[in-house]
Amino acid sequence: MKRQFTGQAATDFSLMIHGGAGAIRDPQRYGPSLRAIVESGARLLAAGSSALDAVVHCVALLEDDPLFNAGRGAVLNAEGDVLCDASVMDGRTLKAGAAAAVRAVRNPARLAYEVMENSGHVLLVGEGAERFARERQLRFESEDYFKTQERVAQLAKAKRERAIALDHSGVADGKLGTVGAVARDRNGDLAAATSTGGVVNQLCGRVGDSPIIGAGTFADNASCAVSCTGVGEDFIRTSLARAAAFFIEFRAMPAEEAAREAIRYLVAKVNGQGGLIIVDREGRYGQAHSTPGMLTAAFVGGVARVGVT
Numbered sequence: 001m002k003r004q005f006t007g008q009a010a011t012d013f014s015l016m017i018h019g020g021a022g023a024i025r026d027p028q029r030y031g032p033s034l035r036a037i038v039e040s041g042a043r044l045l046a047a048g049s050s051a052l053d054a055v056v057h058c059v060a061l062l063e064d065d066p067l068f069n070a071g072r073g074a075v076l077n078a079e080g081d082v083l084c085d086a087s088v089m090d091g092r093t094l095k096a097g098a099a100a101a102v103r104a105v106r107n108p109a110r111l112a113y114e115v116m117e118n119s120g121h122v123l124l125v126g127e128g129a130e131r132f133a134r135e136r137q138l139r140f141e142s143e144d145y146f147k148t149q150e151r152v153a154q155l156a157k158a159k160r161e162r163a164i165a166l167d168h169s170g171v172a173d174g175k176l177g178t179v180g181a182v183a184r185d186r187n188g189d190l191a192a193a194t195s196t197g198g199v200v201n202q203l204c205g206r207v208g209d210s211p212i213i214g215a216g217t218f219a220d221n222a223s224c225a226v227s228c229t230g231v232g233e234d235f236i237r238t239s240l241a242r243a244a245a246f247f248i249e250f251r252a253m254p255a256e257e258a259a260r261e262a263i264r265y266l267v268a269k270v271n272g273q274g275g276l277i278i279v280d281r282e283g284r285y286g287q288a289h290s291t292p293g294m295l296t297a298a299f300v301g302g303v304a305r306v307g308v309t
């Protein structure tokens with residue numbers, strides 16, 4: 001499963017997703033879900049859906065899958081609660097929407113989309129965001145839906161070890177959490193979406209990079225679509241998603257080179273831990289990480305390919 005997806009998609013659309021970065025102990029476990037989700041998103045794009053609809057669709061599916069640290073599989077904070085963050089950005093218009101520290105919303109990525117399209121704002125947090133989700137008639141779930149046995153055990157271990165840990169770090173199975181998707185549709189439009197439960201045993205109220213436009217998510221038709229995963233504080237302090245787009249727009253790098261350069265920058269500036277995926281304005285893929293591995297899947301040459309790099 002050691003594969004890296006770079007270069008051209010070889011179709012008239014591009015789609016790449018990620019399921020977190022870190023030291024992936026059991027990659028086979030994630031492959032079937034990643035493959036099914038990228039295939040599902042690719043079917044939409046092949047039928048003419050927008051990049052925006054495709055990335056929200058893929059991230060919502062990742063949120064519904066308890067394997068990933070977002071939505072249903074979100075990690076627990078220090079109080080044993082699940083509070084989720086998500087964002088989405090439309091490369092056509094630079095419109096963006098995000099939600100942070102929301103409880104019980106089944107698909108935070110869909111809430112981010114609603115914030116973008118129907119709130120007049122970019123970022124809503126906490127109870128206000130939840131009220132808005134109810135107004136927009138989004139689905140809510142009970143506490144039991146989110147608190148999987150695996151996540152409860154993971155928090156207990158983190159507390160024993162006094163650790164604040166990423167989903168895929170030693171406290172879990174070595175993988176850093178967060179999920180995301182980037183796409184270029186048949187019209188050449190770009191979009192990105194990212195979603196997370198944050199880090200295991202985080203303080204209640206802590207927000208990472210995933211709902212911060214320019215840190216965890218960025219999309220602009222002039223350059224690329226980017227979704228990040230890793231230690232959110234590192235990505236916020238380096239505005240990493242925006243930095244990657246800058247390398248493409250102003251230094252004419254292809255996606256592959258921009259991804260590598262962004263991770264070099266992350267490490268040089270803050271010794272940051274994590275990774276990112278990119279689709280550029282030409283539809284080329286890029287991915288890079290400073291962690292031992294990253295879970296990704298992409299639609300390449302007309303088929304879904306899954307790998308841990």
Ligand code: GLY
Pocket residue numbers: 177178196197198199207208209210228229230231232233
């Ligand atoms: N990258 C997710 C977080 O730090 O919350």
